[in-house]
Amino acid sequence: DTEVTQTPKHLVMGMTNKKSLKCEQHMGHRAMYWYKQKAKKPPELMFVYSYEKLSINESVPSRFSPECPNSSLLNLHLHALQPEDSALYLCASSPGQASTDTQYFGPGTRLTVL
Amino acid sequence: ELKVEQNPLFLSMQEGKNYTIYCNYSTTSDRLYWYRQDPGKSLESLFVLLSNGAVKQEGRLMASLDTKARLSTLHITAAVHDLSATYFCAVDIGGTPLVFGKGTRLSVIA
Numbered sequence: 340d341t342e343v344t345q346t347p348k349h350l351v352m353g354m355t356n357k358k359s360l361k362c363e364q365h366m367g368h369r370a371m372y373w374y375k376q377k378a379k380k381p382p383e384l385m386f387v388y389s390y391e392k393l394s395i396n397e398s399v400p401s402r403f404s405p406e407c408p409n410s411s412l413l414n415l416h417l418h419a420l421q422p423e424d425s426a427l428y429l430c431a432s433s434p435g436q437a438s439t440d441t442q443y444f445g446p447g448t449r450l451t452v453l
Numbered sequence: 454e455l456k457v458e459q460n461p462l463f464l465s466m467q468e469g470k471n472y473t474i475y476c477n478y479s480t481t482s483d484r485l486y487w488y489r490q491d492p493g494k495s496l497e498s499l500f501v502l503l504s505n506g507a508v509k510q511e512g513r514l515m516a517s518l519d520t521k522a523r524l525s526t527l528h529i530t531a532a533v534h535d536l537s538a539t540y541f542c543a544v545d546i547g548g549t550p551l552v553f554g555k556g557t558r559l560s561v562i563a
């Protein structure tokens with residue numbers, strides 16, 4: 340298995356909803372990432388997990404809560420989001436966090452907040 | 454702070470022509486990545502350039518890295534419509550997150 344999978348592909352939620360995004364990889368990678376990408380912009384890093392521990396949090400609002408239950412799975416819990424949080428959310432993984440490790444991206448979840 | 458600049462940001466080119474996309478970065482780094490993104494899709498890894506003078510080629514795309522000039526190029530040879538996409542370069546300086554350029558939106562027209 341050489342891919343990163345993300346579910347759901349599309350998500351529409353209200354500002355009072357609680358939802359979760361899921362990311363999975365079975366490549367044995369030990370680093371996993373969440374990115375946010377607005378239309379026509381580059382991806383912006385949100386969180387990095389390395390060996391199932393949160394190693395980087397790029398000052399993301401607390402309405403986004405990451406979780407790494409095991410080495411293959413990464414979740415992003417969403418609560419009380421704002422319309423400006425609408426974006427493509429990309430998960431990525433890499434063998435480690437070494438700079439020579441290519442990040443492999445999942446297909447993304449397109450989130451719309453009403 | 455690492456800054457990554459790509460140019461051009463928009464590129465419309467005719468089929469069969471050659472062109473080059475440039476990626477400049479502000480801090481010493483030996484590692485540079487090129488990604489492709491189709492509209493509404495995820496990022497596909499194209500090249501990883503790890504050392505000065507590295508050159509990699511895949512089909513009509515060739516990427517090179519000059520760490521002294523802090524410059525990478527993505528050269529497109531004899532463009533075809535299938536190459537239409539947004540191309541991102543990304544740089545890291547060891548242990549820090551990737552920093553992406555703004556992307557070059559390439560449109561290949563007949």
